[in-house]
Amino acid sequence: MERTKATSEARQRILETADRLFYQDGIRAVGIDRIIAEAAVAKMSLYKHFASKDDLILAVLKYREEKILEFFGTAMERYGKRTKDKLRAFFAALKDWFESPGFRGCAFQNAAVELADPKHAGTQFVKDHKRRFQEFLAGLVEESLGKGAAKVAPAVGLLVEGAIVTAVIQGSPDAVDVARDTALKLVAEAKGV
Amino acid sequence: MERTKATSEARQRILETADRLFYQDGIRAVGIDRIIAEAAVAKMSLYKHFASKDDLILAVLKYREEKILEFFGTAMERYGKRTKDKLRAFFAALKDWFESPGFRGCAFQNAAVELADPKHAGTQFVKDHKRRFQEFLAGLVEESLGKGAAKVAPAVGLLVEGAIVTAVIQGSPDAVDVARDTALKLVAEAKGV
DNA sequence: TCGAACAGACAGACCTGTCTGTATTGTCCG
């Protein structure tokens, strides 16, 4: 018999439901009662697995980082077979995300905005996540540029973040094309010189 | 005697207080009671000037757009005296904003995230504001590039938006330097060819 | 029999929005 520890079914249902609702309607707009109702879970089960709503928020952010990583991993692998250029494959995956139903921007950006408090553990996690994400991006740029990537990668990061917020506000994925073209141009020029 | 219409002192105090609190702590985190307390206003005065909290939110967004315009106007005028390049002056003003105490990103982006509802009048206003802001940026680029600006301006917009969210999450204004250098480079190249 | 989860009442705080009543001020008219 497996130790149920962190793999409890109830716990998993809570995580997935909270993740979906938080992303859809916002962290503050979603109450505990709604989460337990849609997850078909008793309130005490939630408070047994998570000390508080703040604790649940943090757990959801960690859970989502795993899912995001997984999403980009598989999507880029799919595109990588025909483009070879990993950065190009990344932007193709990004576009898929923008076009997916229910797209509402970056859950980490959104969480940082809603939490507002810089001392909140969730806010700290968002900061760390963005640093990890930026390193991931820098890694992709590096495959084309080698060590010269350091000068281009930060700009690519800004283009990606800007494309996310613009796409969600304008309700259109077009921004990703601008970001991709500009990013690839920056890389090409850095390589050309 | 002037018609007090929209220039009521109470109304103005409510607007300024709500703007400050909404930006500081978030729209949903700030209740009506707190606004009227800090504005030193009766609750009925608030509900006389604004039909509902949603109505107040929208009024605050409009008020803030005026203030933002004013801020960039004066700041760019100040910097414009020594740089001549309006785009450069804009980024200098942007940096001033990032470094100002209590900086918490773009109030319009934040509002869109908090409201979550695409049908909310505030969300619609944010979309329109961002379009106006993008046109303003495009105008700056156009001063250097003329009609060729159309190809560069959208990328500059993404860089600016990306710099805003990155600066607030990382708690550092450094992103603006990357955005400025990249934007100026894009413009210079478009001019050079 | 024992542990995990379900079910739901409950407390205490906070939310928006309505309502009543009072104080102040300026204007108009006799």
Next chain:
DNA sequence: CGGACAATACAGACAGGTCTGTCTGTTCGA
């Protein structure tokens, strides 16, 4: 000049709902 009147805003009670988090039971499966 002076009193009635209208407009504006302050003060705060109140209703009805929602929020988080705690508590007591019950049910079910190993």
